Amino acid sequence: MDRPPAFGTFVAAASAAGRLVVQPRMGFGDPARMRDGLARTRAATARTAGTLTVDSYTRVGDLATARAAVADGTRLNGYPIAAHGPDTTRGVLDGLHGPDFPVQVRHGSARPEPIVRALAAAGLDATEGGPVSYCLPYGRTPLRDSVAAWARACELLATGARPGAVPHLESFGGCLLGQLCPPGLLVAMSVLECLFFTRYGLRSVSLSYAQQTDAGQDEEALRALHRLAGEFLPRDVDHHVVLYTYMGVYPRTEQGATRLLEASARLAVRSGAGRLIVKTAAEAHRIPTVEENVRALETAAAAAALAGPAAPGTGTGEDGEIYQEARTLVETVLGLHPDLSRALTAAFARGLLDVPFCLHPDNAGRSLGCIDSGGRLRWARTGAMPLRADAAAGAAPLTSSGLLGALNHVADRYDSPRRDDTGTEHGDGRHDRPPATPLPV
Amino acid sequence: MKILLSGTASDSHTWNLVYLRLFLEEQGHEVVGLGPCVDAELLVAGCLRHAPDTVVLSSVNGHGYRDGLTAVRRLRAEPALAGLPVVLGGKLGVAGHRQEADVSALTEAGCDAVLGEDLDALRGFLAARARREVPA
Numbered sequence: 001m002d003r004p005p006a007f008g009t010f011v012a013a014a015s016a017a018g019r020l021v022v023q024p025r026m027g028f029g030d031p032a033r034m035r036d037g038l039a040r041t042r043a044a045t046a047r048t049a050g051t052l053t054v055d056s057y058t059r060v061g062d063l064a065t066a067r068a069a070v071a072d073g074t075r076l077n078g079y080p081i082a083a084h085g086p087d088t089t090r091g092v093l094d095g096l097h098g099p100d101f102p103v104q105v106r107h108g109s110a111r112p113e114p115i116v117r118a119l120a121a122a123g124l125d126a127t128e129g130g131p132v133s134y135c136l137p138y139g140r141t142p143l144r145d146s147v148a149a150w151a152r153a154c155e156l157l158a159t160g161a162r163p164g165a166v167p168h169l170e171s172f173g174g175c176l177l178g179q180l181c182p183p184g185l186l187v188a189m190s191v192l193e194c195l196f197f198t199r200y201g202l203r204s205v206s207l208s209y210a211q212q213t214d215a216g217q218d219e220e221a222l223r224a225l226h227r228l229a230g231e232f233l234p235r236d237v238d239h240h241v242v243l244y245t246y247m248g249v250y251p252r253t254e255q256g257a258t259r260l261l262e263a264s265a266r267l268a269v270r271s272g273a274g275r276l277i278v279k280t281a282a283e284a285h286r287i288p289t290v291e292e293n294v295r296a297l298e299t300a301a302a303a304a305a306l307a308g309p310a311a312p313g314t315g316t317g318e319d320g321e322i323y324q325e326a327r328t329l330v331e332t333v334l335g336l337h338p339d340l341s342r343a344l345t346a347a348f349a350r351g352l353l354d355v356p357f358c359l360h361p362d363n364a365g366r367s368l369g370c371i372d373s374g375g376r377l378r379w380a381r382t383g384a385m386p387l388r389a390d391a392a393a394g395a396a397p398l399t400s401s402g403l404l405g406a407l408n409h410v411a412d413r414y415d416s417p418r419r420d421d422t423g424t425e426h427g428d429g430r431h432d433r434p435p436a437t438p439l440p441v
Numbered sequence: 442m443k444i445l446l447s448g449t450a451s452d453s454h455t456w457n458l459v460y461l462r463l464f465l466e467e468q469g470h471e472v473v474g475l476g477p478c479v480d481a482e483l484l485v486a487g488c489l490r491h492a493p494d495t496v497v498l499s500s501v502n503g504h505g506y507r508d509g510l511t512a513v514r515r516l517r518a519e520p521a522l523a524g525l526p527v528v529l530g531g532k533l534g535v536a537g538h539r540q541e542a543d544v545s546a547l548t549e550a551g552c553d554a555v556l557g558e559d560l561d562a563l564r565g566f567l568a569a570r571a572r573r574e575v576p577a
Contacts, residue, residue: 056451056502060478065451069507077503077535108453138453139478177455249456287503287535359455359476400463407456 027053027078046301158201179248184325240274351384
């Protein structure tokens with residue numbers, strides 16, 4: 001590696017050239033397979049960034065089991081970056097990672113210090129997560145501990161990089177549990193976490209948003225996210241918006257999965273996102289192969305290229321309901337305490353932030369999201385959050401079949417008659433959907 | 442019945458747990474949920490504390506076999522829990538299809554049923570257990 005690639009700079013340059021950066025989620029326990037996955041991501045016909053997704057044992061801090069799995073050859077669901085050691089990881093990256101191919105480590109850990117140390121030791125400086133978004137949906141770590149660990153991890157990442165490098169951190173706040181969370185809270189969480197990152201030394205961040213149930217609502221949310229990032233982040237901090245292709249129950253047919261991916265690529269372009277994290281046609285069934293990931297990257301890149309340039313700011317949603325909701329939440333939290341670590345924990349303790357369907361003991365659990373008859377996400381209940389709930393939406397009690405219907409709403413829509421993301425029906429309306437599989441027990 | 446519902450040690454997924462709680466409660470069962478990322482020690486402590494009639498373990502992250510095996514062995518090593526019915530559901534590995542050798546190993550370790558994603562099988566398993574509880 002001749003000079004350190006800067007993740008944020010790479011995305012900014014692509015955006016300036018009118019290209020959407022596309023990126024997979026990809027992790028294999030075996031270094032040779034991991035290297036092959038990165039090499040083929042790099043070689044894809046698309047402007048790509050590489051991903052090292054860390055396995056679940058490393059994510060929960062069970063490094064002993066990760067090492068045991070490496071030793072006995074058990075197939076892992078990701079790359080055990082702390083078990084393999086820096087030389088192995090450098091070997092995986094050698095000749096691939098560079099100014100034209102940045103690599104980001106994705107992990108999901110509420111206690112990310114060992115992962116940050118391992119990635120820095122291997123010459124990497126881009127990762128993602130957040131004190132809230134990698135704690136509440138992802139296990140049992142107390143929020144206070146996650147916030148403290150993330151503060152230390154941010155400082156490690158900000159100071160531990162090589163001279164000249166600009167470490168990058170992406171907030172996972174726009175995803176949370178992946179579905180059934182109305183956009184106002186997703187947008188607020190991304191803004192709050194990126195602010196948190198800057199308070200602990202990061203100068204390059206990205207704000208995430210996960211595609212939800214309605215393209216119009218998503219576009220409004222993404223415009224609100226851009227605007228709030230501009231209003232709340234320090235001027236000298238590089239930032240871009242990253243869109244996640246739908247993170248909930250995924251369509252089961254190849255056609256449905258592909259259409260949803262293409263819809264997300266168009267949404268990314270329309271709303272000025274710099275980067276897209278793709279999903280594959282295999283998503284509903286198992287961990288995707290490298291081939292499936294490459295196909296998804298190329299499909300998304302082609303759909304983005306065909307979408308033409310971003311629509312000029314039409315004002316849609318710039319100060320609509322989502323912007324107002326998100327701004328209210330951000331200002332409420334910032335008003336609790338000048339130290340954002342304390343403000344975030346206080347906000348959850350008081351229920352001023354309350355993630356729907358989240359089982360974590362530090363989450364109040366009094367809010368509830370639902371899908372209205374028009375297919376948009378609404379608040380059925382807002383608990384103690386300073387937001388208005390939709391009275392009509394909160395009328396029906398939650399049942400297992402109702403929940404299953406809501407969780408499968410997007411998958412069912414894309415698996416059934418031809419639709420595009422504007423909701424227009426196409427073709428002969430034939431159903432090409434296999435029998436629905438229930439959620440895994 | 443009183444059912445202890447739990448995720449597995451390395452699995453952070455929760456939608457399966459949210460759904461299963463509603464599903465089990467609608468069938469009249471009382472549910473104690475331990476949430477995600479429950480390691481074997483925490484599971485044992487939960488069983489000793491709540492004294493459930495049955496344990497339902499749910500794993501969807503591809504580590505179900507390894508985590509499930511560790512959990513069941515640890516439960517069976519606890520004398521007070523040696524006879525507690527345990528069922529594991531969801532995905533066992535990353536391959537996306539069932540490995541019969543894994544199912545055998547789990548059964549041998551003391552898992553009463555390995556159910557994949559079949560909710561009717563779960564309903565049947567629990568109904569059979571519930572009948573057994575009725576004094577003759």
